[in-house]
Structures are given as C-alpha cells and as structure tokens.
Amino acid sequence: MVINSWLTGRRMVCLPFSDHCTPLIKDEIESSEIFESILNYCKSKKIKFIEFKSLSQNFPPNVSVFRKDFIHKLKIDLPDNELFKSFSDNTKRNIKKATKEGVELIIKNDEGGMIEFYKMNCVTRQKHGLPPQPYAFFNSILKNIINVGSGDILFATKDNDNIAGAIYLKFGKKLLYKFGASYSEFFELRGNNFVMWEAIKKYSSEGFEEFDFGKTEIENAGLRRFKLGWNTEELQIYTTRYDINNNKFLEASTKTRGIHNSIFNHSPIFILKFIGNLLYKHIG
Numbered sequence: 001m002v003i004n005s006w007l008t009g010r011r012m013v014c015l016p017f018s019d020h021c022t023p024l025i026k027d028e029i030e031s032s033e034i035f036e037s038i039l040n041y042c043k044s045k046k047i048k049f050i051e052f053k054s055l056s057q058n059f060p061p062n063v064s065v066f067r068k069d070f071i072h073k074l075k076i077d078l079p080d081n082e083l084f085k086s087f088s089d090n091t092k093r094n095i096k097k098a099t100k101e102g103v104e105l106i107i108k109n110d111e112g113g114m115i116e117f118y119k120m121n122c123v124t125r126q127k128h129g130l131p132p133q134p135y136a137f138f139n140s141i142l143k144n145i146i147n148v149g150s151g152d153i154l155f156a157t158k159d160n161d162n163i164a165g166a167i168y169l170k171f172g173k174k175l176l177y178k179f180g181a182s183y184s185e186f187f188e189l190r191g192n193n194f195v196m197w198e199a200i201k202k203y204s205s206e207g208f209e210e211f212d213f214g215k216t217e218i219e220n221a222g223l224r225r226f227k228l229g230w231n232t233e234e235l236q237i238y239t240t241r242y243d244i245n246n247n248k249f250l251e252a253s254t255k256t257r258g259i260h261n262s263i264f265n266h267s268p269i270f271i272l273k274f275i276g277n278l279l280y281k282h283i284g
Contacts, residue, residue: 002047007282009048012038019071019176019215020237022054028061035060042244051252052240060240060249067239067252070224072213072232076175076204083200083231091193091229098156098194103163105198106155113153114142117165120181122269127184129261131276132269138167145169151178154199156191164191168199173209175199196230 004010015021025031042050052060055071076083084092108116118135125132145151150171156164163186167179177199182192200211213227215237228234239252264272 002045003282005282007279010046011048012042012050014051014053018053019212020053020055022056023052023059025059028058031059031061039242039244047244049241049243049250052238052242054238054240055235057238060242063238063240063249065240065249065251069218069237069239070216070227071235071237072216072224072227072230073235074200074211074213074230074232075209076200076211077209078204080201080204083204084197086231088229088231094190094193095197098190101158101189103156103158103189103191103194105195106157106162108153108155109142109146109151111139111142113155114138114146116155116162117153117167117179117181120162120165120183121179122273123183124181125276126265126267126269126272129263129265131264131272131279133280134273134277137280141167152199154195154202156189156194156198158186158189158191161186163189164195166192166195166199168203170203170208173207174212175203175208175210176212177214192226200230 001016002010002012003016023031023034025034038050041047057063057066074083084095087095107113115135118132118138121138122132141151146153146167151167151169154166154168155162162183164182165180166177169176169178177196180192180195203211213230213232216223216227218224241250241252242248243250264275
C-alpha cells in the first residue's frame with residue numbers, strides 16, 4: 001500500500017499496522033522478477049522506499065539488512081485440559097489466581113465496549129511511554145471488522161470494574177490477538193492472563209485452530225516471556241526496507257524505544273491523544 005506523507009515520505013508498506021504479510025512466491029527466480037518489478041514501479045511513482053514484513057528471510061532476494069521480531073502461535077484444536085497442562089507453571093498459577101479472586105469475562109462488541117477499551121488502551125500506552133492510536137482507528141475496526149462478526153472485544157471484570165481487555169480478530173480458522181490493555185492498579189488480579197485463557201477456550205470451542213499472539217519486539221523480554229508461557233511456537237518476522245533512489249537496504253528500526261518514552265510516560269493523556277492523532281497517519 002502506498003503512503004503519502006509530508007513527514008515520513010512517499011513510500012510503500014506491506015499492509016500498514018499488520019504484523020507480517022509474507023509475499024506469495026514459489027521460487028527464487030520468481031522472487032527476483034517480482035522484486036525487480038516492484039522497484040521499477042516505485043521508481044515510476046517516485047516512491048522513497050518500500051518496506052516488507054515477512055516470515056521468510058528469502059524475500060526480498062539477497063537482503064543484507066533486516067530487523068528481527070518475534071511472533072508466537074498456539075494450536076488450539078485440543079481439549080481445554082490438554083491446553084492448560086501445556087502452559088508454564090507461572091501461567092497456570094496466574095489463571096488460577098484470577099479465577100479464585102472471582103474475575104469474570106464479558107464480551108462487549110458495541111460502541112460502549114470500544115470506548116471503554118480505548119480508555120484502557122490510552123492508560124496502558126501512557127504507562128509504556130507511547131501515544132495511543134486515534135479513536136477513529138479503533139472505531140473503524142469496530143464498524144468494519146467487529147460489527148460484521150470478524151472480531152471481539154473481551155474484558156476481565158471484578159465487582160463491575162473492567163480490569164483488563166483485549167481485541168481479537170478472526171480469519172478462517174485463525175485467531176489474532178491484536179490489542180491488549182489493562183489497569184495497573186488491578187495487576188494482582190491477573191486480568192491479562194484471565195482474558196487470554198478465556199479467549200483460548202472460547203475460540204477453541206468455536207472451531208478455531210490457530211491462536212496468533214501477535215508481534216513482539218526482540219527488546220521486550222517481559223512480553224516475550226508472557227507469550228512463551230502459553231506453550232507457543234516462536235517464529236521470527238523479518239522487516240526489510242529498501243531505499244529506491246540509492247538502491248540499498250536500510251535498517252528498519254521501529255523507534256518505539258528511546259528518550260521519548262520517558263517524556264510520554266509523564267505526559268497527560270489528553271496531550272498523548274493529540275500527538276497520536278497527529279502522528280499515526282504518517283507512521284503506518
């Protein structure tokens with residue numbers, strides 16, 4: 001997809017805001033031909049660079065620079081008890097603790113649910129030192145994905161308080177954990193573990209076979225440990241950028257870690273919302 005931005009330049013991106021999208025190619029000859037065609041198209045359209053996000057290191061061909069991230073997947077076409085037994089001891093303890101504390105699950109696939117998730121997401125993003133995505137982005141997900149039955153908004157609740165939430169997207173027999181958020185004051189109730197386990201059981205019972213935990217940056221050891229605790233298969237995503245004018249590969253940094261995290265972490269949420277509304281259409 002072509003992104004036109006005065007801030008980040010005119011560029012092509014392999015499905016903006018997606019975790020990965022491996023090109024459909026059958027051999028090395030076809031790979032080289034497709035890559036050459038892409039470059040010619042980019043030059044004719046005066047595109048600055050093109051970005052690929054793939055589960056294969058073989059495309060683009062002869063790539064010399066790339067960024068690696070993790071993705072974690074779990075087969076859920078198994079009985080609940082077998083799935084539960086496969087989890088790490090820490091994951092099982094956290095699920096049991098949430099259940100013992102009386103945490104419950106609710107599904108709110110309406111505008112009220114999305115507004116509540118957005119509020120929770122803003123608090124979570126502030127904690128991580130990042131501006132939140134615009135509400136229009138989430139509202140578009142609600143209208144175009146969730147409202148047509150291809151996604152759900154799940155919450156862990158305790159005494160009528162929403163303590164953690166997640167948005168899941170469906171495609172075929174696959175399920176994608178796309179967004180997660182929580183309130184830190186309820187951390188001891190282990191709401192994140194509870195939502196994930198309830199989602200796994202729900203979608204397994206509905207006939208889904210693969211549960212995708214989404215992308216994890218290599219630097220985020222805590223999130224990686226959380227996802228590995230569910231007995232997931234760990235794969236790598238290769239993100240590659242190619243400078244069209246200079247005919248060379250570039251380092252594909254995400255810029256999610258830096259001094260700005262400390263600044264955003266101490267900024268009011270209304271300012272972070274303003275920054276998010278300004279920036280996100282430029283950084284897809």
